[in-house]
Amino acid sequence: MSEEKEVTKRPIPIDKEVSWDKTQTIMSKTDLYGTIEYANEVFVDVCGYEDYELMAQPHNIIRHPDMPKIVFKVLWENIQKGNQFHGIVKNLAKSGRYYWVITNFEYSRDENGNIVNYIARRKAVPQDVITKHIEPLYKKLLQIEQVSGIGASEKYLIGFLEEQGLSYVDLITKLMVENEKEQQLQRAPQEVVPVEIEETESRGFFSRFFGR
Numbered sequence: 001m002s003e004e005k006e007v008t009k010r011p012i013p014i015d016k017e018v019s020w021d022k023t024q025t026i027m028s029k030t031d032l033y034g035t036i037e038y039a040n041e042v043f044v045d046v047c048g049y050e051d052y053e054l055m056a057q058p059h060n061i062i063r064h065p066d067m068p069k070i071v072f073k074v075l076w077e078n079i080q081k082g083n084q085f086h087g088i089v090k091n092l093a094k095s096g097r098y099y100w101v102i103t104n105f106e107y108s109r110d111e112n113g114n115i116v117n118y119i120a121r122r123k124a125v126p127q128d129v130i131t132k133h134i135e136p137l138y139k140k141l142l143q144i145e146q147v148s149g150i151g152a153s154e155k156y157l158i159g160f161l162e163e164q165g166l167s168y169v170d171l172i173t174k175l176m177v178e179n180e181k182e183q184q185l186q187r188a189p190q191e192v193v194p195v196e197i198e199e200t201e202s203r204g205f206f207s208r209f210f211g212r
């Protein structure tokens with residue numbers, strides 16, 4: 001991650017969302033440093049860069065300044081270990097507009113089991129999850145970072161998660177599963193069976209959500 005090149009010219013963020021087909025899956029493949037090796041058409045459409053502008057660039061080309069650094073620290077700590085990881089990220093398109101995504105990571109490995117590439121698939125995030133939960137948390141983390149640095153935002157995030165007995169991935173899973181249940185409840189209240197959020201359910205949820 002630290003070996004990524006910085007893009008020199010960044011778009012100026014504007015407080016407008018990219019309008020995109022939220023049923024689609026954005027996909028990219030990187031090397032071990034997050035250098036983009038492949039981006040699918042949806043990625044190109046949504047972020048607004050041509051594929052020749054994305055290839056060989058660091059993935060932080062679409063990093064949004066509203067994103068707290070600590071979230072990427074957690075992301076890298078997990079993916080470098082090959083963990084099952086889901087993160088929610090606000091991205092910056094070339095136009096300066098933003099788009100929120102939830103990411104699923106896969107790993108391609110060599111014959112010795114070492115990770116050689118990261119493959120990220122992303123889908124749109126339900127608006128309620130962003131507005132009610134993620135945006136307030138990320139705003140707080142960013143404020144803490146701006147005043148006292150990433151060490152302080154990390155401590156805050158650890159405390160916030162400890163209070164709920166969750167890891168970052170558990171939190172994301174819980175928010176997504178709860179949101180799905182609320183949606184079901186609104187559609188067909190009589191059919192909803194309350195269930196505990198367990199590891200098996202989170203795996204089930206994300207394999208359904210990403211269709212894999």
Ligand SMILES: Cc1cc2nc3c(=O)[nH]c(=O)nc-3n(C[C@H](O)[C@H](O)[C@H](O)COP(=O)(O)O)c2cc1C
Nearest residue numbers: 001030034059060062063064072089091118119120
């Ligand atoms: C496969 C893969 C996909 C990534 N997707 C994104 C993304 O969509 N948005 C983003 O800001 N960072 C993404 N990152 C993380 C970036 O590499 C980078 O760590 C992040 O933008 C923060 O920039 P920095 O590490 O220079 O601080 C991804 C990394 C990998 C390995």
